[in-house]
Amino acid sequence: MQTLETTDMQLVEQTLGGEPDAFGVLVRRWERPIYSLAYRMIGSDEDARDVCQETFISAFRNLKSFRGESKFSSWLYRIAINCCHSRQRKQPQPDVSIDEQIEEYGLEPMDSRESVDDRLYRDQRAQLVRRALAALPHDMRQVIVMKEYEGLKFHEIAEVLGIPVSTVKTRLYTGLTYMRKRLEHVSDSL
Amino acid sequence: MNMKKEKQSGCGRSEDLVTYLYGEATPVESSDFERHLKACAECRDELTAFQSVRGTLRQWEMETVPPRIDIAIKPTFWQTVKELFAMTPVWGKLAFGGVGALALLALFNVSVTVGGGGVTFSAGWRPQPVQVVTPGTVPPVVNPVTPVTVRTTDEAAVRAIVAQLVRESEKRQAEQLDAKLVSLTSKLDNRQRAEFVKAVSQLKQDQRLHLASLIQENSRRGGPDLLDLIGQVQSASVEVEE
Numbered sequence: 446m447q448t449l450e451t452t453d454m455q456l457v458e459q460t461l462g463g464e465p466d467a468f469g470v471l472v473r474r475w476e477r478p479i480y481s482l483a484y485r486m487i488g489s490d491e492d493a494r495d496v497c498q499e500t501f502i503s504a505f506r507n508l509k510s511f512r513g514e515s516k517f518s519s520w521l522y523r524i525a526i527n528c529c530h531s532r533q534r535k536q537p538q539p540d541v542s543i544d545e546q547i548e549e550y551g552l553e554p555m556d557s558r559e560s561v562d563d564r565l566y567r568d569q570r571a572q573l574v575r576r577a578l579a580a581l582p583h584d585m586r587q588v589i590v591m592k593e594y595e596g597l598k599f600h601e602i603a604e605v606l607g608i609p610v611s612t613v614k615t616r617l618y619t620g621l622t623y624m625r626k627r628l629e630h631v632s633d634s635l
Numbered sequence: 636m637n638m639k640k641e642k643q644s645g646c647g648r649s650e651d652l653v654t655y656l657y658g659e660a661t662p663v664e665s666s667d668f669e670r671h672l673k674a675c676a677e678c679r680d681e682l683t684a685f686q687s688v689r690g691t692l693r694q695w696e697m698e699t700v701p702p703r704i705d706i707a708i709k710p711t712f713w714q715t716v717k718e719l720f721a722m723t724p725v726w727g728k729l730a731f732g733g734v735g736a737l738a739l740l741a742l743f744n745v746s747v748t749v750g751g752g753g754v755t756f757s758a759g760w761r762p763q764p765v766q767v768v769t770p771g772t773v774p775p776v777v778n779p780v781t782p783v784t785v786r787t788t789d790e791a792a793v794r795a796i797v798a799q800l801v802r803e804s805e806k807r808q809a810e811q812l813d814a815k816l817v818s819l820t821s822k823l824d825n826r827q828r829a830e831f832v833k834a835v836s837q838l839k840q841d842q843r844l845h846l847a848s849l850i851q852e853n854s855r856r857g858g859p860d861l862l863d864l865i866g867q868v869q870s871a872s873v874e875v876e877e
Binding site: 463468469472476481484485497498501502505567570571574575578589592593594598599611614615617618621622624625628629 | 649650652653654657659681684685687688689691692693694695696697703704706717
């Protein structure tokens with residue numbers, strides 16, 4: 446049996462009409478993607494939780510300004526991206542080059558003979574990817590995160606960031622090029 | 636290494652490359668780019684490298700479970716009132732509406748008066764107290780704690796009512812006086828008639844004839860009352876007998 450799910454726009458209208466529970470449905474529906482985005486962007490569980498909370502509070506406070514010209518999810522992603530950006534500005538990352546990061550953290554994976562525990566080995570690979578992403582400029586990282594982990598289409602990313610689709614593709618290409626350089630050692634070693 | 640500078644592939648088809656890589660190219664675009672790949676070693680190399688990068692990126696799995704966000708949204712005052720009103724039964728709503736209407740009327744100081752001058756309606760933010768002082772009477776002593784005030788608009792109606800009551804009272808008193816006068820006249824006539832009959836019965840034949848002539852003459856001249864005439868006849872009779 447097929448059930449008709451209430452659309453995001455309908456829930457927004459219900460919330461504006463005085464039904465706070467409707468916004469709770471929106472939170473349940475989008476908390477996971479927003480947390481995922483924040484976690485990939487910031488790389489910290491605690492900060493990602495805070496960003497997730499800030500995003501929904503900000504969305505509720507500014508819900509009247511959402512006119513439905515874009516998708517609700519795009520609007521929500523944009524708020525989350527801004528929250529991530531402002532949080533990272535408050536806690537500035539050291540502006541170091543990839544080469545400097547390689548020197549600081551090292552790119553060599555753990556020796557496979559030492560990684561008896563598969564989980565530990567997987568965590569180490571994830572850690573390397575996280576570091577590589579963290580070393581990217583903000584604008585490239587957010588495009589890669591939205592495309593690779595959130596599965597957004599090019600036009601959706603363009604809508605979230607308010608930039609042309611061609612710019613999204615160019616940033617993605619540039620970001621992947623740097624990630625290639627950063628990770629090719631890892632891939633070879635893995 | 637300048638990371639801010641955005642790169643382009645050597646053949647200038649970087650956008651087509653990522654579009655193809657992520658499967659967002661149309662069939663026509665895909666066919667076109669695949670023909671290009673056969674001729675462009677650089678793009679083939681980048682495509683393979685990017686596919687590898689994507690595989691590596693996928694190795695970063697979510698280590699943590701996404702939180703369940705709890706946002707406590709407090710309802711506004713009006714939302715609370717609305718919910719309470721919705722839960723209230725019909726009689727409660729009617730009572731609430733009545734109290735609200737009364738409060739509103741009291742707020743606007745609405746006054747409706749029905750009197751001799753018809754129905755008067757007045758409203759205003761502040762009442763204007765006016766004392767009613769009837770001419771010729773001593774003004775009432777007003778209690779300073781609870782002043783007795785009458786609105787200006789009511790004064791005319793009160794005066795009209797008083798005037799109407801006075802007129803009705805006067806008319807009623809006049810009617811009562813007329814009725815009493817008629818009653819007294821009737822009693823007096825009956826008494827006079829009885830005395831006249833009694834006096835006439837005491838007269839002799841010649842005296843009755845004399846009386847009849849006197850009555851006839853009296854009515855012609857508009858003379859004294861009949862009883863007086865009878866008295867004259869009786870005194871004349873006594874003198875004759877003597």
